[in-house]
Amino acid sequence: xxxxxxxxxxxxxxxxxxxxxxxxxxxxxxxxxQAPSAAAPAGALExxxxxxxxxxxxxxxxxxxxxxxxxxxxxLREHLHLTGTxxxxxxxxxxACTVILDGKRVYSCLTLAVMHEGDAxxxxxxxxxxxxxxxxxxxxxxxxxxxxxxxxxGQICASVxxxxxIKAGIPSHVTADLTAAAQTTAEEIRERMSGNIxxxxxxxxxxxxxxxxxxxxx
Amino acid sequence: xxxxxxxxxxxxxxAAAAAARxxxxxFIAGGTNLLDLMKLQIEVPAHLIDVNGLAxxxxxxxxxxxxxIGALVRNTDLAADERVRRDYAVLSRALLAGATGQLRNKxxxxxxxxxxxxxxxxxxxxxPCNKRQPGSGCAAIGGFTRPLAVxxxxxxxIATNPSDMAVAMRALDAVVETVRxxxxxxxxxxxxxxxxPGGTPHIETALEAGELxxxxxxxxxxxGRQFYRKVRDRASYAFALVSVAAVVQRDxxxxxxxxxxxHKPWRVEGAEAELRRGAKPAMAxxxxxxxxxxxxxxxxxxxxxxxxxxxxxxxx
Numbered sequence: 357x358x359x360x361x362x363x364x365x366x367x368x369x370x371x372x373x374x375x376x377x378x379x380x381x382x383x384x385x386x387x388x389x390q391a392p393s394a395a396a397p398a399g400a401l402e403x404x405x406x407x408x409x410x411x412x413x414x415x416x417x418x419x420x421x422x423x424x425x426x427x428x429x430x431x432l433r434e435h436l437h438l439t440g441t442x443x444x445x446x447x448x449x450x451x452a453c454t455v456i457l458d459g460k461r462v463y464s465c466l467t468l469a470v471m472h473e474g475d476a477x478x479x480x481x482x483x484x485x486x487x488x489x490x491x492x493x494x495x496x497x498x499x500x501x502x503x504x505x506x507x508x509x510g511q512i513c514a515s516v517x518x519x520x521x522i523k524a525g526i527p528s529h530v531t532a533d534l535t536a537a538a539q540t541t542a543e544e545i546r547e548r549m550s551g552n553i554x555x556x557x558x559x560x561x562x563x564x565x566x567x568x569x570x571x572x573x574x
Numbered sequence: 575x576x577x578x579x580x581x582x583x584x585x586x587x588x589a590a591a592a593a594a595r596x597x598x599x600x601f602i603a604g605g606t607n608l609l610d611l612m613k614l615q616i617e618v619p620a621h622l623i624d625v626n627g628l629a630x631x632x633x634x635x636x637x638x639x640x641x642x643i644g645a646l647v648r649n650t651d652l653a654a655d656e657r658v659r660r661d662y663a664v665l666s667r668a669l670l671a672g673a674t675g676q677l678r679n680k681x682x683x684x685x686x687x688x689x690x691x692x693x694x695x696x697x698x699x700x701x702p703c704n705k706r707q708p709g710s711g712c713a714a715i716g717g718f719t720r721p722l723a724v725x726x727x728x729x730x731x732i733a734t735n736p737s738d739m740a741v742a743m744r745a746l747d748a749v750v751e752t753v754r755x756x757x758x759x760x761x762x763x764x765x766x767x768x769x770x771p772g773g774t775p776h777i778e779t780a781l782e783a784g785e786l787x788x789x790x791x792x793x794x795x796x797x798g799r800q801f802y803r804k805v806r807d808r809a810s811y812a813f814a815l816v817s818v819a820a821v822v823q824r825d826x827x828x829x830x831x832x833x834x835x836x837h838k839p840w841r842v843e844g845a846e847a848e849l850r851r852g853a854k855p856a857m858a859x860x861x862x863x864x865x866x867x868x869x870x871x872x873x874x875x876x877x878x879x880x881x882x883x884x885x886x887x888x889x890x
Binding site for chain 2: 400401402403404405407423424425427446447448451454460461462463466467468470471473514517518521524525526527528529531534535546547548549550551
């Protein structure tokens with residue numbers, strides 16, 4: 357059978373379909389978020405509020421209508437279907453959701469999408485493509501800088517922006533002389549990447565990958 | 575998160591007035607602490623006022639020879655500012671000892687001052703907490719107290735202030751500038767900005783309802799050698815067990831503020847005369863009246879030894 361006749365079912369679309377039918381079977385038509393809360397504080401709203409938002413993601417202009425509660429992470433994953441950015445802890449403790457916002461690395465789980473009108477976001481999908489990897493992506497492959505891969509998009513976005521921070525002269529906790537230019541030593545890279553956790557423990561290979569890119573850029 | 579309405583503020587005074595008009599309103603800037611707490615429903619604002627568009631993101635010299643730091647200056651940018659690195663190194667060091675690169679890129683100067691405690695009982699909504707739910711009691715007292723306050727606590731609360739930046743600002747005699755809902759402005763010395771818990775631990779600062787921080791002013795450089803030494807359970811991205819912010823002059827005089835020990839950055843100006851006699855008498859005076867628990871009494875010895883290490887480096 358020619359490949360083009362095969363229905364394109366990915367693991368993700370199969371799981372999404374299963375989740376949608378399960379939800380349809382078990383939930384009443386009114387969303388749970390609208391159920392009255394017994395312990396609502398004074399002035400509390402019960403109905404969701406929506407807002408419109410325009411921003412640029414990986415070079416493409418996007419317009420969205422979102423619940424104000426939507427984090428930048430959920431806007432990327434659930435609304436723009438850019439699922440390369442991962443949700444780990446959802447509380448700014450793990451780094452899996454790291455994206456590059458107007459040139460700076462941030463945790464996309466700890467910022468609201470509506471706060472980013474007009475901003476430019478780069479996700480792992482915007483750094484490189486399978487046929488044209490970003491040098492940091494290629495270095496992670498070469499040095500085996502992962503096991504399960506879940507933290508990898510965040511590690512790569514964080515490390516790309518981190519090297520720019522060193523170039524811009526931003527010091528770190530381990531920079532010995534605050535008035536001198538920071539160096540790309542192993543100690544500096546480890547400290548500056550402490551906001552990205554790898555539960556598989558691929559740290560030494562992640563360090564090798566970042567070091568190679570840093571040395572090539574120097 | 576609970577639903578909320580959202581607006582973008584156009585000026586500091588309008589933001590303050592808008593906050594006073596809406597019960598349950600909160601300002602949002604970096605959002606790194608507020609959104610974490612909103613997801614846990616520890617904070618449940620009905621309205622958010624986004625202040626990011628206000629032009630409060632500059633570090634400028636003052637006529638007196640100090641620096642005026644806009645409320646929205648990000649922690650990364652403040653730590654990297656050449657004047658701060660050169661003349662207020664204790665502040666740069668404190669900022670760099672806190673959080674992670676991603677958080678420092680978002681977190682603001684004013685937001686850092688307004689960080690809520692990381693007391694585990696404040697975060698656990700199944701537990702009583704006078705700070706989260708006034709009058710409900712304190713599960714920390716008699717509970718797991720290792721990270722909690724050793725001085726300045728009350729029968730209602732033994733939480734600590736988590737900020738590193740504020741400890742350095744306390745050593746530097748910073749002043750917090752604000753605008754109130756009626757448009758008037760005022761200057762609050764940092765010593766008076768954070769409160770001890772007393773019977774109202776949910777009231778953490780001197781700010782009135784709707785009052786917005788616009789800047790933090792630093793006096794002219796204090797000179798000397800400046801240190802921020804933070805002791806924590808892991809080498810990076812952890813809150814302080816104890817931290818010491820110090821400005822030490824050539825003649826051995828100086829200033830010391832402590833983090834990780836109290837509900838506010840802890841400084842006792844009257845104890846600083848003891849600094850020339852060494853860390854032991856100085857820390858005994860700074861922590862006079864401490865009421866540690868068996869679990870966190872180690873902080874007293876740790877604070878003394880951390881100060882001893884700083885004074886040794888200052889002499890060397």
